[in-house]
Amino acid sequence: xxxxxxxxxxxxxxxxxxxxxxxxxxxxxxxxxxxxxxxxxxxxxxxxxxxxxxxxxxxxxxxxxxxxxxxxxxxxxxxxxxxxxxxxxxxxxxxxxxxxxxxxxxxxxxxxxxxxxxxxxxxxxxxxxxxxxxxxxxxxxxxxxxxxxxxxxxxxxxxxxxxxxxxxxxxxxxxxxxxxxxxxxxxxxxxxxxxxxxxxxxx
Amino acid sequence: xxxxxxxxxxxxxxxxxxxxxxxxxxxxxxxxxxxxxxxxxxxxxxxxxxxxxxxxxxxxxxxxxxxxxxxxxxxxxxxxxxxxxxxxxxxxxxxxxxxxxxxxxxxxxxxxxxxxxxxxxxxxxxxxxxxxxxxxxxxxxxxxxxxxxxxxxxxxxxxxxxxxxxxxxxxxxxxxxxxxxxxxxxxxxxxx
Numbered sequence: 001x002x003x004x005x006x007x008x009x010x011x012x013x014x015x016x017x018x019x020x021x022x023x024x025x026x027x028x029x030x031x032x033x034x035x036x037x038x039x040x041x042x043x044x045x046x047x048x049x050x051x052x053x054x055x056x057x058x059x060x061x062x063x064x065x066x067x068x069x070x071x072x073x074x075x076x077x078x079x080x081x082x083x084x085x086x087x088x089x090x091x092x093x094x095x096x097x098x099x100x101x102x103x104x105x106x107x108x109x110x111x112x113x114x115x116x117x118x119x120x121x122x123x124x125x126x127x128x129x130x131x132x133x134x135x136x137x138x139x140x141x142x143x144x145x146x147x148x149x150x151x152x153x154x155x156x157x158x159x160x161x162x163x164x165x166x167x168x169x170x171x172x173x174x175x176x177x178x179x180x181x182x183x184x185x186x187x188x189x190x191x192x193x194x195x196x197x198x199x200x201x202x203x
Numbered sequence: 204x205x206x207x208x209x210x211x212x213x214x215x216x217x218x219x220x221x222x223x224x225x226x227x228x229x230x231x232x233x234x235x236x237x238x239x240x241x242x243x244x245x246x247x248x249x250x251x252x253x254x255x256x257x258x259x260x261x262x263x264x265x266x267x268x269x270x271x272x273x274x275x276x277x278x279x280x281x282x283x284x285x286x287x288x289x290x291x292x293x294x295x296x297x298x299x300x301x302x303x304x305x306x307x308x309x310x311x312x313x314x315x316x317x318x319x320x321x322x323x324x325x326x327x328x329x330x331x332x333x334x335x336x337x338x339x340x341x342x343x344x345x346x347x348x349x350x351x352x353x354x355x356x357x358x359x360x361x362x363x364x365x366x367x368x369x370x371x372x373x374x375x376x377x378x379x380x381x382x383x384x385x386x387x388x389x390x391x392x393x394x395x
Contacts, residue, residue: 025228026317070285077278085274100324103277107320109229176223177388180381188374195369 004129007122011133012140017110019141019190024110027101028142029179035158038146040094041101042139044083046132048105049114051079053131056119063120072115073106080106110138149173149182207338214342216390220318221350222383226343227318231351232376236362241355243302244313245348249341251291252319255284256340259323260333280323288313318347350387354380 014020018028027045031037055075056063063071084102087095095102105111114134119127150156153173155163163169172178220226230248234240259280267273291313296303313319322343326336357379366375 023229025232026225029228030225070282073281073285074278077281081274081277084277100321100328103324104226104317104321106277106281107317175388176225177381177384179225180222180377180384182381184374184377184381187377188370191369191374
């Protein structure tokens with residue numbers, strides 16, 4: 001039980017993607033200009049990660065090591081196709097906004113990374129905990145970055161006005177260059193925070 | 204001819220695949236710490252990108268469309284790319300073992316390089332003809348190499364200077380990339 005909790009929570013802070021492992025960066029920058037799309041993509045990633053981790057861990061003893069990567073990729077691609085088709089059917093506006101980024105979940109390094117580093121070695125219940133934790137950590141990170149960019153860039157949050165009417169918004173943060181700079185500063189801040197938090201323990 | 208030229212300029216500068224469209228970021232921050240590996244990665248990506256786009260365009264238009272299996276696009280494309288990367292890996296291991304070693308984990312990860320897959324999908328979404336597909340794939344890969352090599356050059360200089368420990372590595376690389384993106388953003392007016 002303790003092990004499940006541990007595998008689940010490591011995704012939330014200790015190994016939170018994409019800040020600790022700089023994996024799966026592309027969507028992190030591309031969909032974070034507002035919180036809605038960040039949350040939408042995050043949910044897609046959680047689903048795919050959960051499906052791929054569960055299936056790969058279930059069949060881990062049957063998959064021949066030599067061709068494991070193609071097998072993983074087919075599993076992931078199928079899960080992504082499910083997300084793609086159901087999003088098109090039920091959340092069409094979100095589907096339109098996310099566009100190419102939904103099929104691109106398939107090449108998110110985070111998902112293949114978890115399959116390779118975790119799910120192919122560990123039993124199912126741990127793989128589920130790991131997938132859920134990592135997916136949740138990823139979604140929260142996306143939302144944090146998106147909140148910063150949306151509030152500073154447009155003065156809104158989830159489409160609602162949070163800054164005073166007179167605030168015009170710092171356009172740069174909504175644009176591609178701002179995404180890089182904002183993520184860079186956030187990574188710096190997280191490094192700073194974890195150093196502050198870990199120092200007392202070390203001393 | 205002018206159309207193709209315009210398409211190339213747009214894809215390389217105004218819509219740079221990394222800095223403006225955010226495709227292929229993992230190798231961008233991953234292998235940009237030295238120029239040698241940046242060059243190797245660029246060459247591998249150029250080769251794979253053009254081949255993958257060409258093959259997946261044909262697979263889509265001559266296999267999936269006649270059979271009405273368009274929804275299998277994601278699965279089909281990723282399989283094409285995965286087998287291609289395997290091929291490049293085997294060839295590189297044989298011809299240039301030193302380069303193979305320095306690329307390390309990032310060569311197998313070219314399978315999950317969003318650029319390769321993204322360009323293949325973009326070609327279909329934007330309904331490119333066959334020649335346009337080849338030109339577009341080539342141009343995006345050149346844009347990728349340009350951004351990757353410029354960043355690698357800058358990061359090699361940073362290695363000589365004194366950088367605050369908390370900033371070194373990814374944070375600094377990302378902020379540098381941000382400033383580069385700002386420069387590339389200036390080309391926006393050109394393509395439209």
